[in-house]
Amino acid sequence: MRDLPAAVPPDAGRLTPPASIEDLQQALAARHYVAGRDLAVAIFLALRLKRPLFLEGEPGVGKTEVAKVLSAVLETELIRLQCYEGLDVSHAVYEWNYPRQILEIRLLEGTHALDRRSAERELFTEPFLIKRPLLRAIERTRERPPVLLIDEIDRADEEFEGYLLELLSDFQVTIPELGTIRADEPPVVVITSNRTREVHDALKRRCVYCWIDYPDAATERQIVLARVPAASARLAEEITGFVQELRRAELYKTAGVSETLDWAAALVTLDREQLDPATIDETLGLLLKNQEDIQAVRGDRAAAMLVRARAAGTKEAGPA
Amino acid sequence: MSGMAFLDNVLLFGRLLHDAGLDVHTGRVLDAIRGLDAVGIRSRAEVRATLRALLVHRREDMPTFDRAFELFFRDHRAPAPGPALFSLGERPRVVARPVPGTALRVTLEDEDSRPTAPPPSRAAGAWSPAGLSRTKDFAEFSDAELERARELLERLPWRLGTRRTRRWGRADGGEVDLRPMLRRSVTRGDLVDLPRRERRVAARPVVLLADVSGSMERYSRLLLHFVYGLAHSGARVESFVFATRLTRLTRSVASRRGGAALARLARDVHDWGGGTRIGESLRTFNTQWARRVVRNGPVVIIVSDGWDRGDPRLLSRELARIRRSCRRLIWLNPLLGHAGYEPLTRGMQAALSRVDDFLPAHNIASLEQLARHLGALPARTLPAGHARGGRPIPR
Numbered sequence: 252m253r254d255l256p257a258a259v260p261p262d263a264g265r266l267t268p269p270a271s272i273e274d275l276q277q278a279l280a281a282r283h284y285v286a287g288r289d290l291a292v293a294i295f296l297a298l299r300l301k302r303p304l305f306l307e308g309e310p311g312v313g314k315t316e317v318a319k320v321l322s323a324v325l326e327t328e329l330i331r332l333q334c335y336e337g338l339d340v341s342h343a344v345y346e347w348n349y350p351r352q353i354l355e356i357r358l359l360e361g362t363h364a365l366d367r368r369s370a371e372r373e374l375f376t377e378p379f380l381i382k383r384p385l386l387r388a389i390e391r392t393r394e395r396p397p398v399l400l401i402d403e404i405d406r407a408d409e410e411f412e413g414y415l416l417e418l419l420s421d422f423q424v425t426i427p428e429l430g431t432i433r434a435d436e437p438p439v440v441v442i443t444s445n446r447t448r449e450v451h452d453a454l455k456r457r458c459v460y461c462w463i464d465y466p467d468a469a470t471e472r473q474i475v476l477a478r479v480p481a482a483s484a485r486l487a488e489e490i491t492g493f494v495q496e497l498r499r500a501e502l503y504k505t506a507g508v509s510e511t512l513d514w515a516a517a518l519v520t521l522d523r524e525q526l527d528p529a530t531i532d533e534t535l536g537l538l539l540k541n542q543e544d545i546q547a548v549r550g551d552r553a554a555a556m557l558v559r560a561r562a563a564g565t566k567e568a569g570p571a
Numbered sequence: 572m573s574g575m576a577f578l579d580n581v582l583l584f585g586r587l588l589h590d591a592g593l594d595v596h597t598g599r600v601l602d603a604i605r606g607l608d609a610v611g612i613r614s615r616a617e618v619r620a621t622l623r624a625l626l627v628h629r630r631e632d633m634p635t636f637d638r639a640f641e642l643f644f645r646d647h648r649a650p651a652p653g654p655a656l657f658s659l660g661e662r663p664r665v666v667a668r669p670v671p672g673t674a675l676r677v678t679l680e681d682e683d684s685r686p687t688a689p690p691p692s693r694a695a696g697a698w699s700p701a702g703l704s705r706t707k708d709f710a711e712f713s714d715a716e717l718e719r720a721r722e723l724l725e726r727l728p729w730r731l732g733t734r735r736t737r738r739w740g741r742a743d744g745g746e747v748d749l750r751p752m753l754r755r756s757v758t759r760g761d762l763v764d765l766p767r768r769e770r771r772v773a774a775r776p777v778v779l780l781a782d783v784s785g786s787m788e789r790y791s792r793l794l795l796h797f798v799y800g801l802a803h804s805g806a807r808v809e810s811f812v813f814a815t816r817l818t819r820l821t822r823s824v825a826s827r828r829g830g831a832a833l834a835r836l837a838r839d840v841h842d843w844g845g846g847t848r849i850g851e852s853l854r855t856f857n858t859q860w861a862r863r864v865v866r867n868g869p870v871v872i873i874v875s876d877g878w879d880r881g882d883p884r885l886l887s888r889e890l891a892r893i894r895r896s897c898r899r900l901i902w903l904n905p906l907l908g909h910a911g912y913e914p915l916t917r918g919m920q921a922a923l924s925r926v927d928d929f930l931p932a933h934n935i936a937s938l939e940q941l942a943r944h945l946g947a948l949p950a951r952t953l954p955a956g957h958a959r960g961g962r963p964i965p966r
Contacts, residue, residue, distance in 0.1 A: 272610065272617065292610060292620035299609040300602060307630060336867075337737025341750075349749040356756065374753075408738065446630075447863055452594055455628035462630045501858055503892070543892070 268298035293461035303440035305458035311507020318400035318441040328397040332384035334407035375428035389434035492560030528554040710789040745769030782875030784814035784847035813852035850886035868898040877919030890925035908933030
């Protein structure tokens with residue numbers, strides 16, 4: 252493998268993104284992330300055009316992982332904001348440290364040194380500020396802009412989306428008591444969504460959009476081999492063949508790539524070299540997390556899937 | 572291809588996508604040109620990936636994009652099979668076969684042809700069933716009565732019940748709000764009146780699944796207006812219709828142009844007047860849509876007469892699943908209004924033990940009753956699936 256393009260001169264205050272899509276793909280692969288062409292192009296464009304990257308897809312297809320790998324490739328810090336319902340400025344951007352402020356007031360009162368005007372100035376200064384992920388991402392304290400991961404934006408409510416829209420357009424935060432903080436160089440923003448609701452178009456419009464689908468059999472095999480190195484080529488082939496079959500069945504919640512990887516790790520731990528119906532039944536809980544789904548697949552149906560998976564595997568290998 | 576010609580082509584392509592219904596404007600096209608410059612025009616696949624990442628931001632627009640790309644940047648292969656491009660944009664499911672002579676279609680197209688009609692004013696007394704019997708079955712309505720009922724339904728005052736959100740707002744009672752408290756204690760030096768905050772309240776979302784199969788035909792016309800009125804009452808409403816297949820209507824209903832929206836509904840729904848497979852339709856809902864649309868404890872309303880050609884066990888299973896994930900599951904049955912009706916259809920039997928409320932929906936009075944009921948939803952009493960038989964049917 253070639254040297255990673257991330258050999259950055261130490262004086263550079265900015266990121267050095269990979270020079271081409273191929274370089275990017277190789278750099279990702281060196282960190283065990285297998286990216287299809289569409290995803291690689293989207294990441295490349297986001298870095299070049301300095302746009303947020305909006306990744307949408309079913310759970311467990313490796314959206315969050317993109318941000319992690321990207322921070323490794325760019326050799327910069329990863330700042331993560333996990334979204335949830337009710338997420339607001341005080342948890343996403345900043346909050347004043349109230350206990351500390353109250354303590355300070357008590358101290359000043361105790362020593363009879365409390366001058367209201369100066370106290371107000373002193374209490375609302377940086378030492379009393381709790382910086383949350385979004386503020387940390389645009390601060391000018393580090394050498395290089397970080398990767399900012401805004402994870403599962405679909406869990407946050409629409410009010411927060413509105414705020415984010417504003418932040419992503421000028422990368423500045425105004426704290427009434429302190430003033431405006433602005434990023435010199437905007438962070439690399441990665442937004443993920445499981446699509447449990449539609450995120451507003453206004454936000455997505457500002458981003459480079461990529462829908463990450465479940466990978467095809469060959470790609471998934473590569474992913475298993477890259478991530479679970481202890482798995483043999485044979486086992487990886489069987490595992491991905493079966494999972495691909497499983498995804499064809501109509502289930503409430505099918506298996507994502509992360510489930511495939513968990514399953515592969517489990518089978519390696521159990522010293523299995525290949526699949527058999529009994530093993531599948533015993534370990535199905537690693538792939539499917541829904542009682543009705545497990546019941547529907549376990550037994551004959553799983554065995555039939557295994558047969559079909561093997562048939563598809565030999566057909567694929569045949570003409571090659 | 573020379574640089575300039577290519578640039579022109581990208582601009583033209585952007586226009587084409589815009590016309591096909593995608594959310595593409597000049598800014599996006601300029602991005603695309605910058606993007607192509609960064610990537611370099613080397614392979615068709617890369618050009619396609621670049622344009623797609625920058626010009627598309629909805630998954631459902633991807634097929635339209637792909638097809639437009641195939642057509643526009645044609646290489647010398649056969650074009651991908653599929654319906655005409657422009658039918659894909661606004662309404663991806665216009666594979667509708669014409670509905671043989673139903674009155675419904677005629678009514679809706681009449682609607683569409685007079686879009687200039689002013690929106691119904693909300694004058695005082697607008698909600699009074701002027702000359703309409705509140706207890707007459709919808710099925711016995713004349714065309715004129717239907718028209719009036721339609722207007723009433725669109726204006727029915729829906730109060731959908733509320734839920735507490737995780738978001739905070741200023742309040743009179745509730746938890747102490749530290750931020751303004753500290754502010755005041757510094758500037759005024761006292762902590763006499765403590766500022767308070769509490770969780771905000773928002774309207775409870777609604778998911779509506781309406782049966783539009785043959786046996787429901789007499790009610791279908793009004794059902795549409797029922798859906799429309801609900802969606803425009805300010806609440807978040809996800810609506811679906813089903814007969815043998817499930818179709819999502821949310822986007823079409825959300826459109827502000829009433830008549831046009833309803834006409835589009837009629838076109839979107841491909842199986843008006845067919846048979847019913849309730850269980851399978853609900854299964855599709857559970858596997859394809861539930862994760863995306865059942866959020867924040869919604870009220871799920873199913874409207875159907877329960878004439879089901881599918882497997883009642885499947886129906887029962889899928890209902891149980893919906894019930895587990897929602898705040899309240901309500902089944903509206905137009906037949907319930909008829910004297911002597913007993914829920915004997917297999918579908919209805921299966922449904923009875925799984926739903927929270929089983930209500931009639933055959934006349935104006937019953938829909939008013941529903942609107943009141945939604946405004947004051949009682950807590951759930953029976954655990955799912957435990958009761959075997961029916962439960963007292965409110966008339």
